[in-house]
Amino acid sequence: MAVQQPARRPGGRTARVRAAVHQVVLDLLAEEGWSDLSIALVAERSGVHQTTIYRRWGTVQALIDDVITERLTRLSPVPDTGTLRGDLEEYAVRLAEDVAGARGALFLRAAMLGTHAGAAPDVPPGATSGAEGPAHVYMLDRGVQLQAMLDRAAGRGESPPTLLELLEVVQAPLYFHAAFFNRPVGADHARALVDRLLSLPRA
């Protein structure tokens, strides 16, 4: 028989506590700002004891990272409209919206910091593996999904750009706007980026 695992219990109360804490973190990120987010505050608002938060997440950074990762991962799936341009435009416009609001910028900043140097002391699940983690986990997942979207287009006989081109021409500018300027990016501009992408010289 296999080695007896410590028998985790992710259900019931644990799940509720997790949800409550996550919710409060999201609220606080949105309303307060960024630096006013302390474990003490989250504990008070959520009714979850400080000790629990310290034991489960360890640091504010790890907590934020957990929240952000879940949030980003559960973001609306990549579109499948039937045409390459349709998919790209929907993706770009949605990304622009997500990332534009005051909330989006916060998420971006948080994501940028996340999952790097210090991992939580107690939580093995998403533990940072290597020293120089190549990227934020979210990016990898999303990359795979986007590649699938491009592959679908190729399967239909269209000639899609590469994933790198998509990231560089559409995603990077949107992130850039959100991160360094607080100005929102309109749907029209997002579509202009897609135009630019589609008019790149095909390899």
Added chain:
Amino acid sequence: MAVQQPARRPGGRTARVRAAVHQVVLDLLAEEGWSDLSIALVAERSGVHQTTIYRRWGTVQALIDDVITERLTRLSPVPDTGTLRGDLEEYAVRLAEDVAGARGALFLRAAMLGTHAGAAPDVPPGATSGAEGPAHVYMLDRGVQLQAMLDRAAGRGESPPTLLELLEVVQAPLYFHAAFFNRPVGADHARALVDRLLSLPRA
């Protein structure tokens, strides 16, 4: 006669203290990581008393921001090679180098966080003015410099891209690579971005 100013004294010792602190922050950012940077540590290493750091900068964030801003501002000036392509390529390659190294990524992250919600309690100079500061100060300065570079090209009869295009097509991707993937960006790739920029349809 004018109102008697408090008569600042930025010289001598003050300057030395500032330099010492800045140097230590740079070292710590480079060697340790990001989260291990505490005022206590900076004080100990620099030989400057904690109290001084608290009074001059107030928070770690403000301190980092000050260091980063100075560092970025003093970055090599925008090039002036005599041709648009030359300027752009030199700029792109240098930016890629600056931003690529382990240090560059840290700077980027720090800059991204900097100058937003909480300003230092005691330091009027670079105080965050509005509620929703449009961008990092550095970005504005650099934007002006880059615009001048583009204007020079226009003055020579070349037809340069807009500043927005330059930022979106060259700068954003470079930042994106540095921020979300730790992979360095080679000079060749940087130049490819310039090619892409220059082959955009002219307005």
Added chain:
DNA sequence: ACCTTAAAGCAAGAAATTTTGCATTAGGGT
């Protein structure tokens, strides 16, 4: 050289943040 006082140093204390040992609650398997 000699004042004046901004800026830095120092030490004590206040206020947070984080840890720890034990009691209590409630999953989840039998």
Added chain:
DNA sequence: ACCCTAATGCAAAATTTCTTGCTTTAAGGT
């Protein structure tokens, strides 16, 4: 239903972070 124990709650203590009042040092002007 019952048991075992992971997960949480609780309170006290340890630790770190930040503030405050006062003293000392040294710019920078005369």
